[in-house]
Amino acid sequence: MARQSPVRLVFAVSIAAALAVFLLYVSVAGGTPSLQPSQLKNRTGKVALVGKVVQPVRRTAGKQEIRFRLRDVKGSAVVPVFYRGSVPDQFKLGREVRLEGRLRNGVFIGKPGTLVTKCPSKYEAEKRA
Incomplete structure (x- = not known):
């Protein structure tokens, strides 16, 4: 050998x-760094925004456009969001979502195709009243 x-x-x-x-x-x-609404201030460039959907949610009739507000998962900071693209079936008030985009003039502009909902785990303990 x-x-x-x-x-x-x-x-x-x-x-x-x-x-x-x-x-x-x-x-x-x-x-892409993942941030919550409270961390967006003075942030430039593309980021992933994570938070809970809060009122109001407005859909544009005849278009794939939606306007809503996102709040910190555990906090009170809120940012308005404009998103153009397909919206997941699980999208609703109180649901955690993640989307990529940029902050422009105080409004987060989401990149089409990046809106994803976090599904609640069936293994989490149920909240009792």
Whole structure:
């Protein structure tokens, strides 16, 4: 059996290490930070907004447009949201949602196709009155 050249081994390990570093960088740098309404102030750039849907919810007739307000999951800060795109069936008042977009003139403009509802877990303990 012929002995492999150490140069080939060093080259292969170097390529594997470079690929691992590149994949790690892409996964970390490409992420969109998730924020709640209270964390949006003076924020520029694309972010993911997470919160609970509160009143009022207004749908534009004949269009896939919706206006609503999001409140912090555990807090009182609220931000108005405008979203154009398909709305999940589970979208309703009190439901936690996540969507990507940007804050413009005090209104969060959602990117189409990014509105996702958080479904309540059937394993959570029921709230008792």
